[in-house]
Amino acid sequence: MGYRTYTCPIAKSCGGCEWLAVPYPIQLDRKQALVEEVLGQAARRDHGTLEKICGMDEPRSYRHKAATPFAPGSRGRVRCGFYAAGSHRIVPCSSCLVEAPGARDVLNAVARAAERCGIPAYQEDRGSGVLRHAVVRMGYATKECLLTVVTNGPRLPRAEKFVNDIRRNQPQVTSIVQNINERRTNAILGRQCITLYGPGVMHDRLLGCSFEIGPTSFYQTNPAQTEVLYRLAIAGAGIVPGMRLLDAYCGTGTIGICAAHECPDVEVVGVEQVGGAVAAARRNGIANGLDKRCRFVRADATEYLVAAARNGRAERFDTLIMDPPRAGSTPEFLSAVCALGPERVSYVSCNVLTQARDVELLREGGYRLERVQPVDMFPHTKHVECVATLARR
Numbered sequence: 001m002g003y004r005t006y007t008c009p010i011a012k013s014c015g016g017c018e019w020l021a022v023p024y025p026i027q028l029d030r031k032q033a034l035v036e037e038v039l040g041q042a043a044r045r046d047h048g049t050l051e052k053i054c055g056m057d058e059p060r061s062y063r064h065k066a067a068t069p070f071a072p073g074s075r076g077r078v079r080c081g082f083y084a085a086g087s088h089r090i091v092p093c094s095s096c097l098v099e100a101p102g103a104r105d106v107l108n109a110v111a112r113a114a115e116r117c118g119i120p121a122y123q124e125d126r127g128s129g130v131l132r133h134a135v136v137r138m139g140y141a142t143k144e145c146l147l148t149v150v151t152n153g154p155r156l157p158r159a160e161k162f163v164n165d166i167r168r169n170q171p172q173v174t175s176i177v178q179n180i181n182e183r184r185t186n187a188i189l190g191r192q193c194i195t196l197y198g199p200g201v202m203h204d205r206l207l208g209c210s211f212e213i214g215p216t217s218f219y220q221t222n223p224a225q226t227e228v229l230y231r232l233a234i235a236g237a238g239i240v241p242g243m244r245l246l247d248a249y250c251g252t253g254t255i256g257i258c259a260a261h262e263c264p265d266v267e268v269v270g271v272e273q274v275g276g277a278v279a280a281a282r283r284n285g286i287a288n289g290l291d292k293r294c295r296f297v298r299a300d301a302t303e304y305l306v307a308a309a310r311n312g313r314a315e316r317f318d319t320l321i322m323d324p325p326r327a328g329s330t331p332e333f334l335s336a337v338c339a340l341g342p343e344r345v346s347y348v349s350c351n352v353l354t355q356a357r358d359v360e361l362l363r364e365g366g367y368r369l370e371r372v373q374p375v376d377m378f379p380h381t382k383h384v385e386c387v388a389t390l391a392r393r
């Protein structure tokens with residue numbers, strides 16, 4: 001790919017791809033250097049390795065989830081696009097370099113349908129209007145497409161006409177869901193969902209397993225690199241037949257189910273706090289014929305593990321995969337891990353700073369940092385994902 005850079009007509013105003021002007025190999029070098037700076041010393045002290053970052057061959061069209069805010073324009077128009085960097089000013093966008101083909105067309109079609117149906121866009125400063133955001137998820141291994149339309153309350157005027165308009169203009173949309181968010185907040189999604197068309201979910205496949213994805217469930221946005229990441233996470237857990245694996249912060253159960261699919265006789269317990277994600281994880285276990293070996297628990301991961309450590313031998317885990325949110329895990333969770341003593345910990349993170357902090361507690365609690373493997377899930381941004389593999393000393 002050499003040192004070519006990519007161009008985008010709205011690069012200057014859009015806040016999305018802050019490194020677009022930086023050649024991709026240099027972006028990868030920068031991410032490698034960050035991981036080296038944050039985790040390199042611990043790896044060296046433990047005689048572990050810091051591997052070269054896994055980048056993408058073609059760092060475009062990788063985002064299978066796209067979103068837009070809406071705002072009122074003049075004469076009944078509905079504006080949509082991206083927020084300009086550091087502001088809530090909307091920059092229109094007809095196509096985006098990093099999004100899956102067609103994703104932006106679906107979002108723009110929602111705005112045009114709203115104009116034709118007279119559905120007013122949300123006015124952020126007043127908290128008035130109806131249409132707040134739209135989020136689209138495109139299948140990677142399937143042709144399914146789930147559109148979520150976020151409204152400022154349960155009322156969606158001319159809903160049937162609106163849905164038919166979107167379907168007519170964007171026939172690739174396989175399901176449309178209304179999500180209600182009445183809070184004056186920057187969070188896009190509210191809790192309540194009403195299915196307007198189709199099954200209300202979509203399906204995708206990763207590493208030979210099929211997954212149901214709902215409007216509010218976490219699902220990685222770069223599926224090609226997700227397969228790379230999951231392979232590394234599963235390999236890092238050193239799974240052998242007969243083991244009991246804990247998949248902590250499991251979302252819809254994707255990592256644990258892929259691990260169970262790959263390794264016969266392995267028993268998986270997944271822990272996740274979002275009820276909808278746990279319900280989807282259970283359905284995913286059944287859909288993949290793995291429900292006998294994969295059990296999903298709705299709980300706060302820290303509370304679950306602290307209780308498991310208290311139960312001692314009754315809750316044995318031979319190996320652990322953990323994938324917490326950006327804020328990382330908690331000292332209580334990590335100290336319960338050290339008390340339970342799984343042979344290996346495979347720690348997946350989208351924030352190496354909190355990961356390094358947590359790795360330090362695991363090292364103090366008896367683990368050796370064996371391997372650090374960065375993965376580029378978000379080309380043209382400064383974000384880097386990382387799998388840290390630890391083994392009990």
Ligand SMILES: C[S@@+](CC[C@H](N)C(=O)[O-])C[C@H]1O[C@@H](n2cnc3c(N)ncnc32)[C@H](O)[C@@H]1O
Pocket residue numbers: 218219220249250251252253254255271272273274277299300301302323324325326
């Ligand atoms: C980075 S996502 C990983 C999900 C999953 N492993 C995947 O790859 O799709 C983090 C997950 O942790 C969940 N989570 C956040 N805080 C939690 C907590 N305290 N206890 C349990 N789960 C939590 C979130 O709801 C989210 O599903």
